[in-house]
Amino acid sequence: xxxxxxxxxxxxxxxxxxxxxxxxxxxxxxxxxxxxxxxxxxxxxxxxxxxxxxxxxxxxxxxxxxxxxxxxxxxxxxxxxxxxxxxxxxxxxxxxxxxxxxxxxxxxxxxxxxxxxxxxxxxxxxxxxxxxxxxxxxxxxxxxxxxxxxxxxxxxxxx
Numbered sequence: 001x002x003x004x005x006x007x008x009x010x011x012x013x014x015x016x017x018x019x020x021x022x023x024x025x026x027x028x029x030x031x032x033x034x035x036x037x038x039x040x041x042x043x044x045x046x047x048x049x050x051x052x053x054x055x056x057x058x059x060x061x062x063x064x065x066x067x068x069x070x071x072x073x074x075x076x077x078x079x080x081x082x083x084x085x086x087x088x089x090x091x092x093x094x095x096x097x098x099x100x101x102x103x104x105x106x107x108x109x110x111x112x113x114x115x116x117x118x119x120x121x122x123x124x125x126x127x128x129x130x131x132x133x134x135x136x137x138x139x140x141x142x143x144x145x146x147x148x149x150x151x152x153x154x155x156x157x158x159x
Contacts, residue, residue, distance in 0.1 A: 025058065025059075026059075028058055029055050029058050029059045029062060029065065032051050032052070032054050032055035032058065032065075033051075033052070033055050033064065033065060033068050035051050036048045036049075036051035036052040036055065036068060036072070037068065039051060040072055040075065045072065045075075045076060048072055049069070049072060052065065052068055052069040052072060053069070055068070055069075056069065061092060062092075063088075063089040063090075063092040063093045063096055063099065064089075066085045066086070066088040066089035066092070066099075067085070067086065067089045067096065067098050067099050067102065069085045070082045070083075070084075070085035070086040070088075070089065070099070070102055070106075071102065073085060074102065074105070074106060074109075077109075079106040079109040079110050080106075080110065082102065082106045082109075083103055083106035083107065083110065086099045086100075086102040086103035086106060087099075087103060090103065094122075094126075095122075095126035095127075097123060097126065097127045097131060097132075097133040097134075098133060100119050100122050100123045100126070100127070100133065100137075101119070101123060101133035101134075101136055101137045103115075103119050104116040104118075104119030104120055104123070104137045104140070104141075105137065105140055107119060108140055108141065113141075116137070116140070116141055117141065119137065120134065120137050120138060120141060123137060
């Protein structure tokens with residue numbers, strides 16, 4: 001009796017394993033991301049968020065979906081959640097230039113200059129000193145440094 005039960009379970013377990021290992025429908029996820037970006041461009045942020053969340057559900061191992069969702073949060077100036085989703089993308093792929101730059105910019109917006117500097121160092125190691133994302137984050141750090149210097153100078157001028 002036990003043997004017959006096990007014989008029936010083996011094909012079912014194998015089938016479930018094959019389904020779990022099957023690749024996610026890339027075209028569907030690409031479509032969801034494209035539609036989300038189009039909705040965001042039209043100012044339909046709620047639709048964009050729902051579409052991006054659907055893309056993540058469809059393929060939770062795809063870092064590009066997390067980056068796109070983080071970009072939406074950054075556009076909404078919700079840098080805490082932007083950083084969270086850039087970090088999710090970096091968990092999946094620690095060298096993604098777009099995620100490193102985005103996390104660095106979110107760090108800057110949240111007042112975490114050391115975190116932004118750390119992201120810049122990681123970018124330089126993985127992408128090189130001259131790639132666009134490295135240059136952009138370096139420029140953002142310089143602007144932030146100048147803004148801090150101006151604020152300190154203005155504070156001294158008041159006294």
